[in-house]
Each structure stands twice: as structure tokens, then as C-alpha cells.
Amino acid sequence: MTNPNFADEEAPLDPAFEKVRRKMVRLLVISSSVIILGLMAVVVSIVYRVNKTPAPGAAPEETAPAARQAMTLPDGFVIQGSSISGNRILVYGTTADGSRRMLVHDIATGRTVTEIDIK
Numbered sequence: 881m882t883n884p885n886f887a888d889e890e891a892p893l894d895p896a897f898e899k900v901r902r903k904m905v906r907l908l909v910i911s912s913s914v915i916i917l918g919l920m921a922v923v924v925s926i927v928y929r930v931n932k933t934p935a936p937g938a939a940p941e942e943t944a945p946a947a948r949q950a951m952t953l954p955d956g957f958v959i960q961g962s963s964i965s966g967n968r969i970l971v972y973g974t975t976a977d978g979s980r981r982m983l984v985h986d987i988a989t990g991r992t993v994t995e996i997d998i999k
Contacts, residue, residue, distance in 0.1 A: 951985050951992065968993065 893901065951969075953959075956976025963970045967987040974980050980998040985991070 949987065949990050951983075953983070954981070957981070 951971070953971070953973075954975055957973050959971055959973040961972040963972075969985045969987065971983045971985065972980075982996040982998065984993040984996070986993045
């Protein structure tokens with residue numbers, strides 16, 4: 881139902897008031913855009929940090945240049961075979977006293993990861 885006290889059509893606004901209303905709408909659009917851009921920047925920075933940060937508890941590894949490395953073998957060690965998988969090298973051989981041993985060397989860190997005696 882319609883209210884008989886009010887006309888269905890609105891009266892045109894005063895030109896000065898219309899100018900103020902347009903200015904307020906323009907300021908509303910500008911401030912809303914700034915807020916939306918700021919929130920997008922915060923979200924992007926959070927996603928960047930999450931993807932960049934290493935997992936908790938993961939120790940940063942020292943890396944040696946892979947192009948030139950030296951692996952120290954025990955004195956009298958005779959290499960009988962070797963194998964590579966990913967960034968690790970397995971060297972199989974015998975020591976000076978005749979025992980068999982396997983050495984695992986990590987190329988990324990430049991260190992011997994483990995030595996396995998074979999009995």
C-alpha cells in the first residue's frame with residue numbers, strides 16, 4: 881500500500897546539494913578503491929611470505945658449488961664401484977685392511993653423509 885501523505889515521485893534536488901552529493905559519491909568510490917587495493921596487497925604479501933619461508937624446523941643447508949668438489953676417502957681406500965642418484969653419490973670399495981665400505985656423498989652440501997661398513 882502506498883502512503884497518501886507522500887508523493888510517488890521525488891522532487892529534483894537543489895543544484896548546490898546535487899554537487900555535494902556527487903562529490904561525496906566520488907570520495908566514496910576513491911576511498912573504497914584504496915581500501916580494496918590495500919587489502920589485496922596484504923593478501924599478496926602473506927601468500928608470498930608463506931611460499932618463501934622454509935618449513936619450521938628445517939635447517940638451512942650450506943651449499944658447495946657442484947661444479948668443483950673434493951671427496952676425501954679413507955687412506956688406502958680402493959674404489960670398486962660408484963652410483964649416483966639425485967644429488968647423492970654412492971662409492972663402494974675396500975679399505976686398506978680389506979674391509980668393505982660404502983660412502984654416501986651429498987653433492988648439494990659437499991659433505992659425506994654416511995659411511996657404511998659391510999661385514
